[in-house]
Amino acid sequence: MPVIPRSVRFTAKGENVIVFGLESGMMMCMTAAAGAISWTKMLKSGVGNIALSPDEKWLLVDNLAKGFDLYQYPHSSPADSFAIPRADCCVQEAAFLEDESAFASGSDHGKIYIxxxxxxSQCLQVLKQGGKKTMIQVVDACSTGESHLVASGTSEKxxxxxxxxxxxxxxxxxQSGGCSVLTLLVILNVVSILAAVLWASGIRVRGLYIPYGSNIFL
Structure with a gap:
């Protein structure tokens, strides 16, 4: 393969594999069964990270420079762009929220942008986690019947x-004062995924509930 793969995703219920090139910005679709190339397209930028919506209609791409670009998958021209300040050339992760009506992304300065x-392109909220040099490169999200949840992890000692x-x-x-069993299981599942990524460096994992209501601006 003439490019450096940065992300891969299964699509079409596992029938296809989409490969995204790091510096080239290539997006290539291959059949999962035979590895045959179905099509190849070039995105507007390189790919630091990607997020594909559950319905496979929207694609978020970390453009490695100014923030994230939103594509109507599988088109190769951005439908929108979202500016996020960046001091260092580091990859960022994003996650779709609330039935794909919003998304959250990390940063290199201790903030999560929603x-x-x-x-x-409206920024609904900025959540603070850490200081001005705190790297937040791990983000995930899910929803239960009672709440929307965002998990974020810092890259520090x-x-x-x-x-x-x-x-x-x-x-x-x-009224019992606690989470439902379903909510608790979802929270633990999200945290366990993030903890597995960071565990090897001997990190400390802490849970914190903080409302991120969409009408609050921080």
């Missing part, structure tokens, strides 16, 4: 994993 995908929660309107916490 952008709306309904209102063009004493790294932390934070869980941010936004209660779904009309679904408050149970």
């Amino acid at each position: 952008f709306s995908l309904k209102n063009t 004493k790294s932390t994993v934070f869980i941010w929660e936004k209660t779904i309107e009309g679904h408050g916490r149970q």
Whole structure:
């Protein structure tokens, strides 16, 4: 393969494998069964990281320079761009939120950015985790019947994993004062994935519930 693969994803219920090139910005579709190339396209930029929406309609690409570009998959021209300040040339991760109506991304300065995908390029909230030089390169998200959850991990010697929660309107916490079993299992699953990535460096993992309501600006 003439390019350096940066990300790979299964699509079409496992029938295809999409390969994304690091510096080239190549997006190549191959059949999973035979490895035959179905098509190849060139994105606008190199690829630091990608996030593909669960319905495979939208693709977020870390463009390694100014933030993230949003593509209507599998098109190769961006539908929108989201500027995120960047001091160092490091890859960032993003995750779709709330039925693909928003997304969260990390940064190289201790902040998680939440952008709306309904209102063009609008930054809904900036969450703070760490100092001005804190690298946040691991982000994941999920939703339960009661809340939306974002998990973020720092890349430090004493790294932390934070869980941010936004209660779904009309679904408050149970009067018992604790999470439902389903919510707890989802939280533990997200944290375990992030912890596995960072565990080898002897990190410290901590859970924290902080509402990230979309009408709050920090």
